[in-house]
Amino acid sequence: xSPRRRTRPLxxxxxxxxxxxxxxxxxxxxxxxxxxxxxxDDLYGNTSFVGFLHYRTLVHDARFWHALRNTFAYCxxxxxxxxxxxxxxxxxxxxxxRKSRALIQFCLMLPGLTPPLVMALLYVLIFSGPFGLLxxxxxxxxxxxxxxxxxxxxxxxxxxxxxxxxxxxGFITLIFxxxxxxxxxxYYDTARTEGASAGQLFRYITLPLLRPVTAFVAAFLFLDAFxxxxxxxxxxxxxxxxxxxxxxxxSYSYITAFTLGNFGSAVAISFSSLPLLMLVLWFILTQGRxxxxxxxxxxxxxxLPA
Amino acid sequence: MFPxxxxxxxxxxxxxxxxxxxxxLCVAFAFPFVWMFCASFxxxxxxFTPFPLLPHHFNPRYYSSLLDGSWIPYPRxxxxxxxxxxxxxxxxxSFAAGSGYVFAKFHFRHKQPLFxxxxxxxxxxxxxxxxxxxxxxxxLSLLDTPWSVILPGAASxxxxxxFTAIFRRLPDALxxxxxxxxxxxxxxxxxxxxxxxxxxxxxxxxxxxxxxxxHLVPLIMLSTQTHLTVTVGLSSLNxxxxxxxxxxxxxxxxxxxxxxxxxxxxxxxxxxxxxSRLTEA
Numbered sequence: 001x002s003p004r005r006r007t008r009p010l011x012x013x014x015x016x017x018x019x020x021x022x023x024x025x026x027x028x029x030x031x032x033x034x035x036x037x038x039x040x041d042d043l044y045g046n047t048s049f050v051g052f053l054h055y056r057t058l059v060h061d062a063r064f065w066h067a068l069r070n071t072f073a074y075c076x077x078x079x080x081x082x083x084x085x086x087x088x089x090x091x092x093x094x095x096x097x098r099k100s101r102a103l104i105q106f107c108l109m110l111p112g113l114t115p116p117l118v119m120a121l122l123y124v125l126i127f128s129g130p131f132g133l134l135x136x137x138x139x140x141x142x143x144x145x146x147x148x149x150x151x152x153x154x155x156x157x158x159x160x161x162x163x164x165x166x167x168x169x170g171f172i173t174l175i176f177x178x179x180x181x182x183x184x185x186x187y188y189d190t191a192r193t194e195g196a197s198a199g200q201l202f203r204y205i206t207l208p209l210l211r212p213v214t215a216f217v218a219a220f221l222f223l224d225a226f227x228x229x230x231x232x233x234x235x236x237x238x239x240x241x242x243x244x245x246x247x248x249x250x251s252y253s254y255i256t257a258f259t260l261g262n263f264g265s266a267v268a269i270s271f272s273s274l275p276l277l278m279l280v281l282w283f284i285l286t287q288g289r290x291x292x293x294x295x296x297x298x299x300x301x302x303x304l305p306a
Numbered sequence: 307m308f309p310x311x312x313x314x315x316x317x318x319x320x321x322x323x324x325x326x327x328x329x330x331l332c333v334a335f336a337f338p339f340v341w342m343f344c345a346s347f348x349x350x351x352x353x354f355t356p357f358p359l360l361p362h363h364f365n366p367r368y369y370s371s372l373l374d375g376s377w378i379p380y381p382r383x384x385x386x387x388x389x390x391x392x393x394x395x396x397x398x399x400s401f402a403a404g405s406g407y408v409f410a411k412f413h414f415r416h417k418q419p420l421f422x423x424x425x426x427x428x429x430x431x432x433x434x435x436x437x438x439x440x441x442x443x444x445x446l447s448l449l450d451t452p453w454s455v456i457l458p459g460a461a462s463x464x465x466x467x468x469f470t471a472i473f474r475r476l477p478d479a480l481x482x483x484x485x486x487x488x489x490x491x492x493x494x495x496x497x498x499x500x501x502x503x504x505x506x507x508x509x510x511x512x513x514x515x516x517x518x519x520x521h522l523v524p525l526i527m528l529s530t531q532t533h534l535t536v537t538v539g540l541s542s543l544n545x546x547x548x549x550x551x552x553x554x555x556x557x558x559x560x561x562x563x564x565x566x567x568x569x570x571x572x573x574x575x576x577x578x579x580x581x582s583r584l585t586e587a
Contacts, residue, residue, distance in 0.1 A: 010491040014404035021461035033438030107332040113566035115519040118559040178581035227433035229522040
C-alpha cells in the first residue's frame with residue numbers, strides 16, 4: 001500500500017465525531033425548533049399548523065420587546081463594565097506585584113470558578129432585605145433605611161451586570177494579561193526612545209495589538225450574558241421581577257414553555273432573537289479583524305489527493 | 307537609561323492608590339467566599355453576623371448531614387456533576403482537537419462550508435435550542451440520563467476555532483519529520499498532540515468549568531432527584547417548600563467550588579502559557 005492511500009481516511013475519521021454530534025444535537029433540533037415554532041397545540045396535545053402566527057403575535061407583544069430590550073441592555077452593560085476594568089487590571093498587573101500576583105489572580109478568579117447559581121445565592125444573601133449583609137453592616141449602623149436591592153426595579157439590571165462582572169473579571173484579566181505578554185517588549189522600547197508617553201504607548205501599541213483578543217473576549221461575554229439563565233432565575237424566582245424589570249428573553253421563553261405550556265410560542269421567542277444576536281456577534285468579531293472563514297486560505301496545508 | 311521624570315507627588319501617590327484599589331477589589335471579590343466558608347460552620351444564630359469572621363468552634367454538622375444525604379442525595383448529585391463534566395470535557399476537547407488539526411493541516415473539498423458550519427454553532431448557542439432539544443431527547447429516550455446533558459455539549463464550535471488557530475502555529479516541518487521516519491498519518495497526529503499540551507489543558511479547563519457551572523440544560527433535561535447535577539440539586543433545595551437552614555445551603559455551596567478551584571490551581575501556569583502563545587504576534 002502506498003503512503004498516499006493510507007493518508008486518506010484519517011482526516012475524515014477525525015472530522016466525523018464532531019460533525020456527527022453537530023448534526024444530531026444541533027442541526028436537527030434547529031430544524032425541529034423551526035418546525036415547532038410554526039405549530040400550535042391545544043390543551044389535549046393536538047397540534048395544528050399555524051404558519052408564522054407566533055412570530056406575527058410577537059410583533060405586537062409588548063412583553064417580548066421589553067424582554068429583548070432588557071436582554072441587550074444587560075448584555076451591553078456587562079460587556080462595557082468588564083472590558084475596561086479587566087484591561088486596566090491586566091495593565092496594572094503586568095509589570096508590578098510579581099510576588100503577590102498568584103494570590104491576586106486566585107482572588108479574582110475564584111468567582112469565575114464558582115457556579116453562577118452559588119454566586120446568585122450569595123448575592124441574594126448579601127443584598128436582600130433586612131437580613132442582607134450589606135444593609136446590616138453598612139446601612140443599619142448609620143441609621144439609614146433598608147434598601148431592597150433585589151426587588152427594587154431600578155437595581156435589577158445593574159444587579160445582573162454586577163453579577164456578570166464579579167464572575168468574569170478575573171478570567172478576562174488573565175486573558176488580557178496573556179495577550180499583553182505576547183506583545184514584544186521591543187515595540188515599547190522603540191516607541192519610548194522616540195519620546196512616546198505612557199498614554200501614547202497604550203493608545204498606539206497596546207490597544208491595536210490587543211484588538212483581536214478584545215473582540216474575542218467581547219463576543220464571549222456577550223454570548224455568555226445572553227445565555228445566562230441562573231442569575232435571573234435565582235434572583236427573581238424564574239419570573240421577570242417587579243414590573244418585569246429583569247425579564248430576559250431566555251426567562252420569558254422558559255416561562256412561556258413551562259408555566260404557560262405554550263411550546264410553539266416559546267420557541268418562536270428564542271428564535272426571533274437569533275438574527276439580532278448573530279448580527280451583533282458578527283459585528284464584534286469583524287471589528288477585531290478575526291477572519292472567521294479563512295480556514296481555506298493557507299498554502300502550507302497538505303493537499304489530499306482528490 | 308532614561309532620565310527619571312520629576313513628579314514627586316504623583317510618583318508616590320499613584321502606585322499607592324493603585325495598590326489600595328487592587329487590594330479593595332480583591333477583598334470585595336473574595337470576601338463573600340470566605341464568609342460563606344466560615345458561616346457554614348457557625349451556629350444558626352450567628353450566621354448573619356459576619357464579624358467576628360471565624361466561628362467560636364467549628365461545627366461541621368451541616369457537612370455531615372449533607373454527606374449522609376438526609377436532605378437531598380447530595381453525594382450522588384456531586385458525582386453526577388463530576389461524571390457529566392469530565393465526560394463532556396473529554397469528548398469536546400478530543401472532538402475539537404481532532405477537527406481543528408484537520409482544518410489546519412489538510413486541504414480537502416468542501417472544507418470552507420464545513421468550517422462555516424462549525425463557526426455557526428458558536429453563533430447559535432445550544433441554550434437557544436433548548437426546547438427543541440428537550441423534545442428531541444425525549445424522542446431519543448435519553449431524557450433524564452446524563453447523556454442528554456453531555457451530548458449537546460460535545461460539539462464545541464469555539465473549540466474548532468481555537469484548535470485550528472493552535473495547530474496552524476505548529477510548523478509543518480515537525481510533522482513532515484515524523485512522516486519521513488515512516489509514521490502513518492495516525493501516528494503523526496498522536497505525535498502532534500503532546501506538542502500542544504498546554505493548549506489542550508487550557509481548553510479542557512475552560513470546558514470543565516463551564517460544564518460544572520451549567521444550569522439551564524440539566525434543569526430542563528433531568529428530573530429524578532438522584533439524576534440531578536449538584537447545581538440543580540442546590541437550587542431545588544433553595545426554591546423548595548421546606549425550610550432549609552442557611553448553614554446547610556452554604557455548606558453545599560462551599561463544596562461546589564472545590565473541584566474547579568483545584569483544577570485551576572493545578573494547571574494555572576500551563577493555562578497562562580497556552581493563552582499567551584495564542585496571542586503572540
